Amino acid sequence: MTGPLQVVWFKRDLRVVDHRPLTLAVRAGPVLPLYIVEPGLWAQPDASARQWDFAAECLKELDQALSTLGQPLYVRTGEAAQILAQLHAQRGIAALWSHEETGNGWTYARDLAVAAWARRAGVPWHEPRQFGVIRRLKSRNGWARAWDQDMAQPLTPQPTALTRLEGFQGDRLPDSATVGLAPDPCPHRQTGGRTAALTILDSFLNARGRDYRFQMSSPVTAFDASSRLSPHLTWGTISMREVAQASAARMRDLRASGDPDASRWRASLVSFIGRQHWHCHLMQKLEDEPRIEFENLHPAYNGLRPQVADPDRLAAWSEGRTGFPFVDACMRALNQHGWINFRMRAMLMSFASYHLWLPWRETGLHLARKFVDYEPGIHWSQVQMQSGTTGINTMRIYNPVKQGLDQDPDGRFVRAYLPELSDVPGAFLHEPWAWPGAARLAYPPPLVDNAAAARAAREAVHAVRQGPAHGDQARDIVARHGSRKAGIPMRGGRRKPAASSSSSPGPDPQLTLDL
Template sequence: MQKTTLIWFRRNLRLSDNAVLQTAVARGLPLAAVYAAERPSESANPRRAAFHHQAAAELSAALAVKGIPLFAVQGDPVETLPEWARRLNAQSVLADEAYTPSETLQDNRIWRILDAEGIAFERINDRAVFAKADIMSEYGRPYAEFAPYKQAWLQAFRQHFSGERPSETAKIPFQTAFAGLPPFPDAPQAVLAQRGGEQAAWRQWRQFLPELDVYPLLKDFPAKKATSQLGAYLSAGCISPRELAQEAAARGADVWLENLIRRDFYYQLAFHHAEMPSEPENPADAVFFQRWTKGETGFPLIDAAMRCLRKSGWLPPVLRQVTAQFWCMTLRQNWQHGAAWFAAQQTDHDEALNIGNWQAAAGLLSPHALRVLHPTVAAQQFDPDGTFIRRHVPELAHLPKDFIHTPWLAGADIDSHGYPPPLAEAV
């Protein structure tokens, strides 16, 4: 069998501006690809598994047009990837670069197996605008705080991307190296707020574009639905952060661009500061955890946010911060417990970003810049007329503006339909 280049698609499920695919095409060998499919029944996050599967199915169809097979394989990649590399007579295996300690450890184990068999294992940055070692301080060390990292990122972006056009879809020649193409398995059944795939990702971006000008004004008002909601597409790699960064910069959307900068920051933080403990020191308070996750804390905005996340798998960024700070600062619980629960709920779950956001909420990153609001003050600031609360906490929907944020003050005058009193005295 002729030698091949094997692509391992994991978090770069797209054709446009896919550096791994472009590198593979340049090798000049027939291409084959694998995707490590999760069984939703065995997944800690069935929503994310279903979303990624949808994206991979669309990618499979696009590759099939060019005669390139995408094999959906199940099992531990440490075992299955080398097996498929042998079966497909791969000269090299290419994948997108990993950042978290668990993925890095997995990649190192795979590399040792492939290297022993004379198969190259190459990883290429396809998740971030800048790779993990691209942005360093003047002393050659990684940044541990966001503000200086942002300045260095912007300077590097101006130098490397200001005159470039976004990459286009790789020109993939049609190949006939495989007699037949494998059918891609059906997507698992799941109720998703968004559909996975590159086409849906670009539709979402184009739908958001008219809102870019008002994004700085409305982004912290969750009832307005003024955020891009691209998180799941970026997490699965359905859309390129490099292309988005270039488009946002060209439109002068600096406030929105900061989201991509912070994303890069958390990626390099996960790689260079892997010593941050991921396991909690103490167990979570069972009552606190149950009422927080069910949206029964007695603080309306917190409860509306948690119920929204449970139901839809998505939460506006400002409410992720508010609910995380409530867990860490008000209830004084370990951030790891909250991060683990979020990881199981979010369709757009990305380990590095989730951990980074939770560490920030717990005051472990840039503590001098941490701003913690009383949950009632946060509610009055981010949902002033209670629209978001009424949408997700129906037992309070009838309350007037004066009591929507503090129903306990209404006393017996207003029926709150069993809504609980505050769980703790907020500090």
């Protein structure tokens, strides 16, 4: 084959099933499946070796799937626009195909550069949607209905075969050190690849997920009870449409079954399906307003916190040695697993923003690097929400002692990650500073006074909310980003009639995203 190519550019959609760009490209001509290792992307402050290691596992399995179809994955390292220009000069590109991406600021700028090159070169660039995120959305009205319709579309079947292309010798897939990433041990990280994604989806829907609704809040139970699909959705080894349709099919089977646990299963699946909507709802915010990765959503909060974090407080929080056992155990678990349940993510961010009064951009970057499932649209929306800078969400200042007592009452989770507290009696485990033997512990005292720090933060944020221009700007933010009353089911509730759809906000989406 010597004619121009249909280039399918894989980004964070590392699969061949329900991959619309791939299937459409095959119908148009010979396909070159391309993945570009972009040093500039991996040099960003939200990138980490644990993320690359997961992605590399996904890429290896993708290469196997493509090779079985007839054409291996072509890997190149460099700048996307330059590599595409080289391919075009060498062979000719008839069309470029990829999914739309709602990524970080770097990928947004990169896509602008690629689009500019494609226009100059006269190469059409086709970008079907991957998620329920709508580019250039004019209004949120009807968004959830559009999501339902999109997810109900038939899955795009994988191609039956790819034409073998000769003369393409790509680069070897590098390890994280070669990419330029610092060592990042994560001993309990999930395994990447589509096989793992399908396995955990099946185990969640048919075995692990029965009590998801009740067990996802505590880290004691959430590691098993949550779906654990989030890194696979982030890296696209499975599509949201596949997850949505498998969830709906399981719900139908439960309605017809005589399973005595069917009602418990259905309640959990209602919650799980609602969180699939929220996944894309939050990504839509970044798509509509990319600045929220870097700037306060509500400008009244500009200057509220220091621009530069206190290095000692930031280090103590990042390393899990704040002196608050439940906070530190959650951070250490995240360091080891690359994942923790959503309520604990919210608590970590809230504690950093309120109790430690750290700027959300720096702490948000640390968490981004630790999350194997880092999804910029979800992440930065939630970082701002938990820091109180959206101007439209309830201010939640988590009491780290109360959270420990509520979510880990017998101390099992804390003891697993803080062995230095092994001698502390259970009655003092969440407040070891109150134990008479605290002086001999190899564990730091609390970094701040719990009550005083929370009170000072609450008063500072409340003062901003009482400002004269706060309300008008908050209403504008709701009109642009707020969920609609008819839109998104959650906590087992039924949708309200579509006629109630308006510009008023729906349920508060905090603590609702355990995928």
